[in-house]
Amino acid sequence: METPVESTRERLLNVAEQRFGEGGYEGTSLRAITVAAAANIAAVNYHFGSKEALLRAAVARAMAPVNTERRRRLDQLEARGGPSPEQLIRAFIEPGLDLVLRRGERGAVVARFIGRIAFDPSQRIRELYAAESDPIESRYLAALQSALPHASPEAVAFGYVNMLGLLALHQSQALSRAPGIDDAEDPGKLAENLVTFLVAAFDRGLRT
Amino acid sequence: METPVESTRERLLNVAEQRFGEGGYEGTSLRAITVAAAANIAAVNYHFGSKEALLRAAVARAMAPVNTERRRRLDQLEARGGPSPEQLIRAFIEPGLDLVLRRGERGAVVARFIGRIAFDPSQRIRELYAAESDPIESRYLAALQSALPHASPEAVAFGYVNMLGLLALHQSQALSRAPGIDDAEDPGKLAENLVTFLVAAFDRGLRT
DNA sequence: CTCCAGTTCAAACGACCGCTTGAACTATGC
């Protein structure tokens, strides 16, 4: 059996990250969420205040473990000194794919939610995601720069946004329509493929 | 002065690709489009039939020159025989960035529109884009496979979707919030950076 | 001038949107 009792607030967050991940922010109505969560519409405004506040809470909850794991890995790598590009890329990618995709059905839902919100059509929504991941961004950029001393800051930043984008893309599962690709088959294999792809690009694909 | 006469139909398409590119499909209302196009709301249903049909027409019109150029380049490369991965990547990326970004303000609008629609939250919308680019997809996959005989079909497909995704990402200008990145500064330079990045990834970043 | 197909228009349709209200329910502390 599932958890016997789940608060209305938790049910709303769970359904919100599922529906927002499927249809985006604009494409998902509060009514659709509350019906699926067996809650009253007013419950959203009672517990969160507004639709956007519900999204904000869902993003914060979903990102928290990913951010924590990334911080932990960065701390660990920096303590040992001089991490390689591959180690840094792993420390960024794996918490986003592994940690989240390995948690079964719910993990995939969370991953898709994060990936979808990160590149939502609305800039307002994207900034909401960015605010949640910004604190670690500068740390990664600095660490990558140290690991790639021959690359210009612009080149490092270019590689970073590409890494961020590709991760979000695979998280959102928006490209599963592509031929011969079955992302969710083995998350670990996907993570390995993505890391290999990015390591090669960082190593030899950045203009000075 | 601008073009003196522009049909209602053309004005609707122009404004549609601008607004859809800014706010996404769900986030843009027909009223916002028709007001900006100085047209009546009913004109949309008269000329196209529905909101989705307007989007479909806008996607078709925006993709047409890109597809044509990609086909032309593929024909040319295959006529000469045995194109390299870099040549194939250029033949895919440059029509999407160059050809479209070099056309000034309107070009950037078209690019953002295409990039945004390609990864819209709604699967229905994404398929609408996919239908427009599918015909060439299989040609690219086959050509890439020939150029990378050591890579498995899965690896080639993986590289292809990453290429597609990164192109869409840079077209959509969704990552301009990132630090030190100014995509639109020099589209040619962006194209070069992206090609270099992808060539390295394809050359050494694909698992067998 | 008349006609007519093509196009544009103001107005309204029903449906759905996010959000609010005020009452009803629930559980805990006294």
Next chain:
DNA sequence: GCATAGTTCAAGCGGTCGTTTGAACTGGAG
């Protein structure tokens, strides 16, 4: 038993959505 704070509820608010309607306008053909 009773008050009280926390939570849920049905109902409805004003507003916007995509779409439709039927009339008005337009310009060229006969």
